[in-house]
Amino acid sequence: MDLTPQPPLSTAVVDTPAALEMAGLSLRLGGTPILRDIDLKLAPGRVLALLGPSGSGKTTLLRLVAGLLVPDAGTIHLAGKLVAAAGHALPPEARGLGMVFQDYALWPHMNVAGNVGFPLEMRRMPAPERAKRVARALDRVGLAAFAERRPSELSGGQQQRVAIARAIVAEPALVLFDEPLSNLDRELRETMVGEIAGLVEELGLTALYVTHDHSEAFSLAHEVAVMEAGQIAQIAAPEDLVADPASVSIARFLRLGALLPVQRGAQGWYLRGGAFLAPPEAAPEKTDTVLLPSRALSVTEPRAGMLTATVTRTLFRGDGHWATLALDGGHDIQLLLPHRPAPGAVLGLQISHGSLRWFPSSPSKRTSP
Numbered sequence: 001m002d003l004t005p006q007p008p009l010s011t012a013v014v015d016t017p018a019a020l021e022m023a024g025l026s027l028r029l030g031g032t033p034i035l036r037d038i039d040l041k042l043a044p045g046r047v048l049a050l051l052g053p054s055g056s057g058k059t060t061l062l063r064l065v066a067g068l069l070v071p072d073a074g075t076i077h078l079a080g081k082l083v084a085a086a087g088h089a090l091p092p093e094a095r096g097l098g099m100v101f102q103d104y105a106l107w108p109h110m111n112v113a114g115n116v117g118f119p120l121e122m123r124r125m126p127a128p129e130r131a132k133r134v135a136r137a138l139d140r141v142g143l144a145a146f147a148e149r150r151p152s153e154l155s156g157g158q159q160q161r162v163a164i165a166r167a168i169v170a171e172p173a174l175v176l177f178d179e180p181l182s183n184l185d186r187e188l189r190e191t192m193v194g195e196i197a198g199l200v201e202e203l204g205l206t207a208l209y210v211t212h213d214h215s216e217a218f219s220l221a222h223e224v225a226v227m228e229a230g231q232i233a234q235i236a237a238p239e240d241l242v243a244d245p246a247s248v249s250i251a252r253f254l255r256l257g258a259l260l261p262v263q264r265g266a267q268g269w270y271l272r273g274g275a276f277l278a279p280p281e282a283a284p285e286k287t288d289t290v291l292l293p294s295r296a297l298s299v300t301e302p303r304a305g306m307l308t309a310t311v312t313r314t315l316f317r318g319d320g321h322w323a324t325l326a327l328d329g330g331h332d333i334q335l336l337l338p339h340r341p342a343p344g345a346v347l348g349l350q351i352s353h354g355s356l357r358w359f360p361s362s363p364s365k366r367t368s369p
């Protein structure tokens with residue numbers, strides 16, 4: 001593919017003041033469709049996470065926004081300015097974006113001020129103005145006292161703040177984060193998510209944040225776009241995604257609970273070959289799968305006609321006992337319990353019907369009762 005910078009496109013202003021807007025964006029690479037018909041809008045001051053399994057197209061979409069790839073169809077506007085259309089694209093340096101990469105990508109031989117000032121040096125900004133801007137950016141991320149240090153003399157969290165200072169030093173309208181935490185161990189990642197979330201909020205950044213980790217996306221973003229096979233499967237606020245996943249595959253990817261086959265019977269809806277779940281009006285006729293989130297279940301003494309489960313395994317996790325339970329009909333679910341249940345014990349499960357989510361057989365979109 002030809003990635004050489006194209007001549008600038010028109011600077012037509014569109015009606016909406018979105019920081020980023022994509023419409024009908026599609027891309028093929030090596031003859032294979034990679035992204036299909038992406039529509040997306042991001043308002044100033046908001047953070048949107050692109051979340052999806054490996055290979056779903058998140059990084060490719062980010063590269064289109066950055067100007068490193070050129071779309072085959074569709075458009076990208078940044079702050080109302082057309083920056084890419086079929087076969088044409090403004091080069092990255094003309095887009096006014098900030099970027100934070102995996103592993104921070106700091107230059108070890110430069111001190112902190114040199115790293116942060118580098119994008120301004122590339123723009124040939126005179127040294128006195130550059131020094132002023134670098135000082136301001138370092139001050140904003142709380143590293144004013146560290147300007148002379150080398151990256152190797154900083155903690156992981158401080159290095160990340162240097163990377164963010166570098167991304168914001170030119171005061172971009174949009175900052176792109178490309179899986180900045182994916183190579184860190186779990187504990188450090190959890191600390192860093194909090195750091196980034198705090199900084200993004202304090203600095204009032206508008207950001208597009210790529211990750212395959214749903215807890216990272218939920219902690220950082222106002223909205224999450226779930227990507228599946230080159231398309232956006234659902235865009236919603238984190239709370240709404242968890243409460244109302246649009247499909248079985250999204251519920252599975254987000255690990256929202258047990259997905260179990262159901263069938264209609266005499267009194268309403270039953271687990272296939274098993275217990276009663278809900279009255280007939282709980283779900284439409286063509287439903288064949290239910291999402292049973294753990295928040296929908298409470299453990300009680302087993303009674304006749306109730307959903308019951310047998311404890312097969314427990315693991316102590318510090319905050320409780322993570323129990324694997326075999327439901328009637330042979331399906332497994334996992335629940336966090338405050339007390340350790342005896343292996344083989346039979347528990348009654350009370351269901352809060354309002355927390356169940358129902359899905360039709362095909363297509364796999366969620367149905368409303």
Ligand SMILES: Nc1ncnc2c1ncn2[C@@H]1O[C@H](COP(=O)(O)OP(=O)(O)OP(=O)(O)O)[C@@H](O)[C@H]1O
Pocket residue numbers: 029030032034052053054055056057058059060061212
């Ligand atoms: N230059 C290329 N030529 C052909 N196919 C490519 C090229 N770059 C990426 N792909 C394919 O495009 C698809 C999307 O890749 P992309 O890196 O955007 O996914 P991702 O969601 O970011 O995955 P990950 O989380 O693993 O980084 C993958 O199937 C990948 O193999």
